[in-house]
Amino acid sequence: MLIMLGLGLVPAGAAAALAVALVSLAAAAWWTVGRAPLRAQGVGGSRYRTGSSSAATWPRTGGSTGRHGPGRCRSGSAATASRPACCPCSGNAVRDHGKLSFTWFGPVPRVMIPDPDLVREIFNKFDQFGKPKMIRVGKLIATGVVSYEGEKWAKHRRILNPAFHHEKIKRMLPVFANCCTEMVTRWENSISLEAASEIDVWPEFRNLTGDVISRTAFGSSYQEGRRIFQLQEELAQYLTEALQKLFITGYWYLPTKNNRRMREIDREVRKILLEIIGNKERAIKYGENSNDDMLGLLVESNTKQPELGMSMETTSVLLTWTLIVLSMHPEWQERAREEVLHHFGRTRMPDYDSLSHLKIVTMILYEVLRLYPPVVLLNRRTFKETELGGIKYPADMNLILPILFIHHDPEIWGKDASEFNPGRFADGISNASKNHDVSFFPFGWDPRICIGQSFALLEAKMALSMILQRFSFELSPSYIHAPYIVLTLRPQHGAQIKLKKI
Numbered sequence: 001m002l003i004m005l006g007l008g009l010v011p012a013g014a015a016a017a018l019a020v021a022l023v024s025l026a027a028a029a030w031w032t033v034g035r036a037p038l039r040a041q042g043v044g045g046s047r048y049r050t051g052s053s054s055a056a057t058w059p060r061t062g063g064s065t066g067r068h069g070p071g072r073c074r075s076g077s078a079a080t081a082s083r084p085a086c087c088p089c090s091g092n093a094v095r096d097h098g099k100l101s102f103t104w105f106g107p108v109p110r111v112m113i114p115d116p117d118l119v120r121e122i123f124n125k126f127d128q129f130g131k132p133k134m135i136r137v138g139k140l141i142a143t144g145v146v147s148y149e150g151e152k153w154a155k156h157r158r159i160l161n162p163a164f165h166h167e168k169i170k171r172m173l174p175v176f177a178n179c180c181t182e183m184v185t186r187w188e189n190s191i192s193l194e195a196a197s198e199i200d201v202w203p204e205f206r207n208l209t210g211d212v213i214s215r216t217a218f219g220s221s222y223q224e225g226r227r228i229f230q231l232q233e234e235l236a237q238y239l240t241e242a243l244q245k246l247f248i249t250g251y252w253y254l255p256t257k258n259n260r261r262m263r264e265i266d267r268e269v270r271k272i273l274l275e276i277i278g279n280k281e282r283a284i285k286y287g288e289n290s291n292d293d294m295l296g297l298l299v300e301s302n303t304k305q306p307e308l309g310m311s312m313e314t315t316s317v318l319l320t321w322t323l324i325v326l327s328m329h330p331e332w333q334e335r336a337r338e339e340v341l342h343h344f345g346r347t348r349m350p351d352y353d354s355l356s357h358l359k360i361v362t363m364i365l366y367e368v369l370r371l372y373p374p375v376v377l378l379n380r381r382t383f384k385e386t387e388l389g390g391i392k393y394p395a396d397m398n399l400i401l402p403i404l405f406i407h408h409d410p411e412i413w414g415k416d417a418s419e420f421n422p423g424r425f426a427d428g429i430s431n432a433s434k435n436h437d438v439s440f441f442p443f444g445w446d447p448r449i450c451i452g453q454s455f456a457l458l459e460a461k462m463a464l465s466m467i468l469q470r471f472s473f474e475l476s477p478s479y480i481h482a483p484y485i486v487l488t489l490r491p492q493h494g495a496q497i498k499l500k501k502i
């Protein structure tokens with residue numbers, strides 16, 4: 001396809017590249033001036049280079065960038081087995097420029113705040129720090145309450161809260177149980193009695209969590225809900241591929257193949273959602289259905305947005321890393337199994353009360369969330385000129401709250417920060433690290449703390465318990481340990497596990 005660009009007719013791809021380069025340069029020049037006061041105040045950072053993006057190297061924990069080596073470790077490597085730090089990891093900017101530093105997201109600098117006390121201050125000063133301005137395409141994936149501010153956020157959060165009350169979540173347990181039963185039965189049928197069989201559990205868990213969220217959120221419109229989550233998964237791939245260009249004004253409107261597909265997906269998601277919501281509205285009107293489930297609340301909040309876009313992704317990532325890590329640490333796998341068998345035996349369906357009292361399993365999930373937080377960082381922005389930790393930030397400055405980095409900091413977690421040691425959570429979260437409130441925050445923090453935290457943990461406990469009841473597992477020789485970021489922290493080459501019936 002050819003488009004006009006003042007220079008005559010040029011191929012669309014070249015026009016896109018040129019437009020991107022011009023806007024990048026302009027933006028970079030502006031920011032270079034804008035960040036000068038930060039340097040003067042001692043905030044370090046690398047020079048901007050056109051086309052560069054720290055997003056590609058930080059906190060990406062896989063791939064082939066960074067000074068720490070190729071970032072791919074074979075599964076057998078005991079020293080590196082449990083830490084994403086075996087790959088080029090979150091420390092690049094800190095190592096080169098000190099703890100207070102900025103990294104580049106395309107031509108936009110973002111200051112990293114790796115100090116838990118300052119992170120707490122940011123969470124507390126809700127009126128001074130908010131979510132970054134959303135670029136057009138970002139709205140495709142992060143929609144609904146997660147992206148709102150002020151009164152609009154408060155209203156939607158109020159409406160959604162009842163759907164995540166523990167009584168409501170308790171009522172969802174049969175759905176969790178059915179979906180998990182389907183998965184483990186499929187596994188049982190696909191593997192032989194004597195030998196261990198290999199399964200890539202990463203797509204399995206994506207399927208499972210997609211099933212659970214579609215059934216709990218969309219009820220009888222489950223199939224349509226499922227389609228929405230599949231489309232969002234595809235969208236996430238496109239977004240990640242285009243990550244370095246997406247922040248550029250107008251990029252979204254360029255007629256590239258990816259942009260066209262992203263727009264198609266957006267249209268299809270909206271169409272499906274409008275149909276589902278229309279059906280639900282009619283059902284409520286004619287008394288055929290109540291409005292107190294998640295979909296009813298969506299209707300009430302009048303968002304017409306897929307509020308739960310990333311929720312299946314985050315929970316499936318948690319389950320995937322848990323199986324990988326328990327394969328690397330058979331002693332913890334055995335301790336978890338003992339606890340599960342003690343509560344449920346080999347055949348009993350896990351119930352809500354016992355799931356809530358699983359201590360070892362909870363410690364393991366926390367430790368996995370510490371080492372492999374599905375959401376590796378949070379973004380915030382200054383609403384106006386603001387002082388934080390002795391530095392004056394201009395209005396609209398983007399700040400990174402680096403969950404992954406803080407979760408791995410030896411100053412907070414001790415010398416064994418990069419080791420898998422669920423025992424550190426034996427006396428609860430508040431006693432697991434040294435003297436900081438906000439040192440463990442895989443679900444964010446108040447007031448915008450993850451609304452689905454209990455939902456996710458209960459689902460993970462149910463799935464893990466049912467797996468431990470039936471199978472022992474170890475890493476397959478084909479597994480390559482390469483944590484890698486595609487919106488969430490994923491295993492780049494899958495999670496091939498050898499399962500054996502017990």
Ligand code: HEM
Nearest residue numbers: 145146311314315318374375442443444448450451452456
């Ligand atoms: C292991 C699984 C999950 C993790 C690690 C996770 C992580 C997070 C984090 C870090 C935030 C805060 C974002 C910020 O402050 O910028 C958040 C917010 C949110 N999460 Fe989750 N999440 C998970 C599962 C879920 C599930 C299962 C649901 C729904 C079913 C959900 C729904 C939400 C919503 C609606 C928000 C926005 C809350 C607000 O802004 O008030 N999440 N999540």
